[in-house]
Amino acid sequence: MEEIINGRMYDTETAQNKGTWANTWNDNDYSQVIETLYQKKNGEYFLECIGGPNSTYGDYCRGQNWGRTFLKPISSDDAIQWAKSKLSTDEYEALLDKISEGSELKTMSVQLTTDDWNKLHQLAKDQKISVSELISKAIEKEYLK
Template identity: 35%
Template sequence: MKKIINGKKYDTDMTEEVGYDNNGLLYSDFCYIEETLYKKKTGEFFLCGKGGAMTKYAERQLNGFSGPGKAIVPLTEDEAKKWAEDHLTVEEYEGIFGEVEE
């Protein structure tokens, strides 16, 4: 997926995937969400998310109803760390951001 946001290009094919999570529901479920955390060569982070009709990724359809959708969401490093804390294992987190003190 490619998108230009605030004059910056985000391309999932040209960046490193560093984290992934989904909520375990079937793709056909209205509440299904999957998110992939990417890190650009510049060090910037972004999420590429997909979700059902009842999620933050829902898109308005031509018939006026909501349907599944997808989006790219730029993140600050602090936002990426918070997402990783909430969605990844300790090992995955430290693989991205380095070892954390006890």
């Protein structure tokens, strides 16, 4: 599933699944809720929210309740809280290690040429890491020796 939210693309096919929670695994239960936490290559998190017609995610339209599925961007802090309350201890600790390693994360904006942008993304893809991780590694290697 893919969706553009506030001008940003979120895609469950390209993001990494970090864990799934459900209030029940009975697909015949109309109150079923399934949430899956994903992390994009750039480090952003989002939830895929699936709900039956009688769930908290259900939608009322034309005199009838309907189930629905949607994507919901969340912050790193919200991802930690979600994982803490919804995932097993092992899944939570694995996720927390990846989020919490090192210093607090800060957001910045940069302008790059299209060529540099493409090179940066290709390097990150080749190394199977996010662009943020690639930039951090380059800074550490070159300037924080």
